[in-house]
Amino acid sequence: MLKSQESTATTSSKWTGCAAGSRIVVKAGTALLTGGGEHIDIEVMAALVGQIARLHSRGSEMLLVSSGAVAAGRRVLGVSDEESNLPLKQALAAVGQSHLMHTYEQLFSWQQIPIAQGLISQRDISDRLGYINIRNALMELARRRVVPIINENDVVAIEELTGEVFGDNDRLSALVANLVDADLLVIVGSVGGLYTADPSIDPDARLIPLVERVTEEEVRSLGGPSPDALGRGGMRTKLQAARMAANSGVDVFISNGRTPNVIERIANGEHLGTFFPARGGGLESRKRWMLSGLSIKGEIGIDDGAARVLQRRNGSLLPAGIVTANGLFRRGDLVSIVNGESVQIGMGITNYSAAEVSEIKGKHSRHIADILGLTYGDEVVHRNNMVIV
DSSP, X not given: OHHHHHHHOOGGGGOOOOOTTOEEEEEEOHHHHTTTSSSOOHHHHHHHHHHHHHHHHTTOEEEEEEOOHHHHHHHHHTOOTTOOOHHHHHHHHHHHHHHHHHHHHHXXXXXXXXXXXXXXXXXXXXXXXXXXXXXXXXXXXHHTTOEEEEEEOTTTOOTTTTXXXXXXXXXXXXXXXXXXXXXXXXXXXXSOSOBSSOTTTOTTOOBOOBOSOOOHHHHHHSOSSOSOTTSSOOHHHHHHHHHHHHHTTOEEEEEETTSTXXXXXXXXXXXXXXXXXXXXXXXXXXXXXXXXXXXXXXXEEEOHHHHHHHHHHOOOBOGGGEEEEEXXXXXXXXXXXXXXXXXXXXXXXXXXXXXXXXXXXXXOGGGHHHHHSOOSOSOSBOXXXXXXX
């Protein structure tokens, strides 16, 4: 589907820019901040800060998700890129994070803009209360015209360092955009967007200017960290991030950060890179939390008929359409809902535990009480507690 959209896209006619006072999240990757080398490039950082400052001065609320702590640590300690065991990466992140923030503080102080550091790990936002607390803090900083600079807490959360969760902060940027109900997410790196093939290998690769919908199969089809080799992400994690943010009601661009004033120009209405338009309106906070997917405790597999009801008719999930229940989820947990091809089509809060779902799957709702000796309602997942992706 991604390739076919390339031929029908109408580029800039689909994107008109941000209104005054918009909330914009910018994600800057390691490959961009190092300028292709092993260490942080101050000129690149200064150009990035300059763009954020100018948008800030026009009334936009700006948030920056910045990689580069490990690279900054390598420069401080004189460690080459060849040394890369996990404890060393944690140490480099610890040293480099303060150096990175000091550099940002100097650059933003020249623009007379206060900044704040936000170190976030998966466990911080995996529960509903943590999600709300972080959201409130970020919204208050934005209200007070402070620019939060956010990074994964690599010292205590090793998942991102091993490339298993956030992926060079790509997914973290989508989670932040989700948290604060952003209007726009701009992911800037060393490549110009999503291509029909790897442009560093295939000379015939063409930029795909518009992607209106991303499926799970397309995300899985992409490889790992290439061509953004210095980062821990790659195009797959960027596509995952774009999908999550767009599903949350956020417009997304993946663009080349080396293009002059790329963030400003996108905010002003230029179409640079690949555009992922927001799908539907903004979601309420509870459904945005569901879309983060960090608290999923299990999986419910459904048949094709149930999938059509959920996707086309905005219906609830009844036991009759359930085929499998996997995991150890309990009543009130967040579960993933997958179709017969194991492709996720949604997620929601379940009214029944995994053991209970296993007993009532395939049965009519009127038999629930007879089978379980109790009932929490006809629906396993009610439509009001569900979000379709």
